[in-house]
Amino acid sequence: MKEIVPWETYHSQLCGVCSSAMEALEIIRRERPDIVVTDIRMPVMNGIDLIRHVRSEGFDPEFIILSGYDEFEFAKSAMQEGVKHYLLKPCGEEEIGSALLRAQEDLAVRRQSAAYSVRVEKSLLEQFLMLTLQGGEALPIDSALHAGEGLYWAVFSCPGRPVNARSMFAALQSAGFSGAELIKPAFCIGNAVGGVYLYRGQQPGLAELTLLQRSLAGPLGGFPSLLAAGPLDISSVRRRLRDVCGEYTAFTALTEEGSADYRTVRSVSVELLDGVLSWLEAALLHHDPQEALSLLQRTYGREISQQVCTRLLVRSLLNGTLAAREMAAALQSLDEGQYQPLEKLLAPRQQTEQTDEDFIDYILRYLEERLDDERLSLKWVASKLVFRNEDYVGKAFARRTGRTFISYLNTLRVERAKKLLSAPGEIRLSEVAERVGLGNNPRYFGRLFKKYTGYTPGEYRDLNK
Template identity: 25%
Template structure:
């Protein structure tokens, strides 16, 4: 189970989070609840949780200070900020502290569920990655005969901290790992269900193809898999110039890539490591190969990278996002914004610098957050900001950035449309958005729109054909019916509160008046029908 720590100085919210939320649905359990940042810090030290939910404003140590502490000492802990303060300074600090998400109070239940679903999915992916590494290590431990591939796998998984023990084993077994180069391959799309089912067989086939290709071109390869990546370690023979070996490795790597594509119908990216001259340098060669592979994979580029691991640059010119894009977004013009963003995407692709892409996207998200704040739009792209470097491909990053731009344009467009909506339509829309507030009444709406009660009453009847109380009651009952159908686990009292009734008994009376059945009778009819 994923461990969760909650830190908030509001007892009612803590009680709601601990008693009303089905944490097991996300494979989570609450291991501690703190009333302030200092208590939260001690709970984090004690439990090392997978998820920390913390308020911003708290005595002793605030939530942003706590998240900064967690980032430094427990980087694996995922932080969710809870705050009633929709201010850009808080969000900007949260971005720097790499929190996973930022939720506004009062909490919207559906948004909270969506966020927890994303958090749970992220934890599952991380666990799967760790599991693959554990499997690789376990296979190595269970091996009764230590081979060259076993030594190298252990070195690449654990780093140079294993060198003292490996030196002894290499000497005892007589292995020669003096000089060579590392090449790493990875599939572009390894998520095919059929391929996943046959992963061991598929990996065996890839290893055979690459081994035969490198060996046929007079290289001396050691080939094995670490997770989803196939590693080829080429040993150089003495007496041949390093430059000639590098040329031979480049030729073999290119042909190996073509053979995997031809025989297995699979596109791959690859990265070259630096030439190592001793066992102490092999891990460094592997790291540079992985970095080069990540660059190739990011662009889904099938061209062969240069031997120093970089992708040939097509353009190396100054570039900045035009202010016109932000003006278009502020106008709510979705089509023009998509077209302008497509132009930015094309230019970034031509430039081909991954870190530059991150820089430009970060700048854009900061601008978008300011626009969102101006238009009172909830900041729902914080995970994109903090998780930017987790995007394996340029395409997926720009796709999500495009969704963010589209969402913001639609929001602004709807707000502008609301501004020119007729007064009766605005009143109806206001009620539809605030019906769940138990304090909404004709008087509060009259104050909101600066109207007299009598004038508002006449406008409302002409617009809806019903008086205010009838309209709100019918609306609440219809929403209650939807909740019963979509979220059957909610109690009648929970549903009553969600649609604007503090008194569950009164809710039942109103429900029966408009439906002819009590809530329990209505639920029974639905269950029998199902």
Template identity: 25%
Template sequence: MFRVIIADDEKKVCQLIRMLVDWDKYGMEVVATAGDGMEVLDRIKEYRPHLIISDIRMPGLNGLEMIEKAREVEKELEFIIISGHRNFEYAQTAIKFGVNDYILKPVNREELQVTLSRMRDKLQARVDSQITSRQIVTDLAANKGRLRNSFSSMLFKNLVEKQKLKIETVNSEFNYNFKEGVFQVVCLKFYHVKAAEREIYPALEGKAREWFYRLFHELTYDYACSFQNNILFGLINYRKENQLTVKRNLKAFVNEVISQDVILNLVEVTVGLGNAVSDMEQAEESLKKALYAIQQRIIPGSLKVLEYEQKDSRPFTESREFGDFNRRMISSIEKLELEQVRKEIDGLRRILLEYPGITGHEILQMTKEVLNIYLLTLKENNILISGGEKLLPEFNENADDCVSIQELFGLLKKTLEDSMKQVLEDKKQASIRPIRIAKQYIESNFKNSVTLEEVSSQVGFNTSYFSTIFKKETGFTFLEYVTMLRMNECKRLLRETDKSIASICEEIGYSDMKHFAKCFKKYTGLKPNEFRKLYA
């Protein structure tokens, strides 16, 4: 609603104007009336109106003086002047002050309605114009934001060519304000995000950007940041003399902000700081070192600011300890000795913690190498593993979410245990599969003169080996199993049919009646005819 103030030194005139029209029809509301120019100014400050309908001559301040002072309070105020014929010259002067509408006394309803209609259209057009202007500003700001975001996203995916990493180019094409000085990559890595409450993840990026802003907006010329794979990447650009302040602020941030934040009580955070470089083209180098620094968390744990440090000691992979471990591990995997593999993993953890100059990066890479050794050993020994192609990628992803050596080696041990148990189960199933096939063949052919050699041939084993594993898996020798099937079928036929014992003997695969009767008596303790009398 457009707010209206009516001003006239005669109260009856104010009341008349108020009563003449349906103000709602014009989207207007009379919020106050005033009897003199000074009161009008007070009401303007109080109600912030859009429109003043005022007599041109009033005590205190005349209409023209009031218009001039009112415009100082509200520049966009609109006025409708009420004037008698004798004051028409005043009305013309008011028009020079930008007042385009006036009504002659006595006020006529129709004239007032036409004037108000015209004024409503004018006020609405102004509102629409302001909305459009604000939208243009918003769209421009959003477009600038999109440009900045596209650059930061590409930068931290290494999709920006080095030759394009010029301050002037980036500033002009992506709306940044980088300057000559120091460039440095900062990474805030969040862990255990998957395990956190579901509502946390959507809030995490916004929270991370807020922290980044608080940390760097006053210290830097400008910065680029992007949230990818639970890491907030940031390239900050600042004066060289602020380098110590940047580190100090980061440490204070970890100690004071992160440890007290509600969201971060549900996840873990490590800050990795790349090396400071003087040229934006070297941002990739700083990024690599910031990511390397994050991997150092494996030793001190999360909630730390970690910087890249050059290592001069011999890599663990070149040590005698690694060679010995490698040989023992391969031997244990080849024999599928699960308990020995567990012991080797525990031993490796102790060795790594005691190894001089060991880094978190090396420990993380070593666990991935152990899994590589496992998979390669299985392959070289033709040991199949179901889901083996997913094992390493899934481990790598989960390992990158670990914050301590205890958690990392717990993951490694569980991964190997689960996989080896599956391999052992698969191997067991593979060994009993021929027996399953053999049983099915015997059950389909026991009424015939089926032989051990015939069944062994069906499953591709020699008779000696087949006989051994058949006894191991079923608890019966081949002959005992065939006899059991024949006797069970004989008992069924004796109970359920009137067939002669001779025909039953022949039907279940016996050619010698005496041998059949002897086997049946041995198996059941009864002669065939005795069994029939008892159970038929």
């Protein structure tokens, strides 16, 4: 195989050839490859056991299995391990190359999905913290945290407002805990200043806490004393804030952009908010979004309306019908008392009554207008955009356009990229990738572009300037 495959033709680089599974395991640990091609039958450890070992150590490449006619039981075991790519021996360059390209596409989709999941988690946690600081009812986001993740907080004494809000935020953010990320905003409540962190793996220790305490001395104008620190459950954040800061009615939010003062909102029971949310979702089935949201505000007032709309946005984000950046923009508008962006986001709900004749038109319009949406795939479009069976949507799309969904989408991406690269002025290749929905996988964007045009994006840009 090493000799018969021109690896670069298939956008690949061979990083190792092994004679046993044990040798392969060592190379995988050292090189961290994207794709592993493995035989099923090998001495000492077979291919299925190799896959299990690799995944148990935290590596997750795409696997391509080589199998013979008499190895069906092994192939079934591979399917149970999530392997989707098989080659029947003997095989030649064309079969191997085709499998490599399919594995690359699956890898790109998985990485795109993982990156989106991280952004969803961050957006949810930021909104959760802000609403908790304001005194609103906590959001149901327990499912946002992944295995091995947790929340940790640290709160210090502050003689007054920070000397410089940006410096304070920077100290909490950059001089914080190794392997932990500060959730925005940091906060000042009375004489207390602190932040909540998302950590992955091992939670912060005493040495890291001491380092953070020292880094705050400059922005605070003196060495602060520690008021509270330790792990947090999502359900306990509000109670812990009240324990340390008392019954406060105002607080200051700190971000990299500076500070902003807020007053707390009236506390409302979860039961009431969930009841009003159910009422709003029912109203959206019978009224256009503008009318339904206007009725919500007239009936329940601004504070309850904002909390209910926030819960609706969070639910939409969790079930995949809303992008994280869309939610962030809508939340910002809600804070300012504006509901127009939310009305626009809710408008697609009206599309659920489409007939089979016009839902393809809706998909085509969405692709044209929202090509930068990184969630785009046949599965997502079918289940979240037009609410139909994936196989049915795929066949209807092919009948209408004469092409498969992925072929149509990739062509659209490449054509849009060509226009961007040919336009006057300079544009970064990473920005082009982002604007065609592949910002989190620029390498895949480059391979896709070259596959369709024969040029890398950089070469095409240089040729057309």
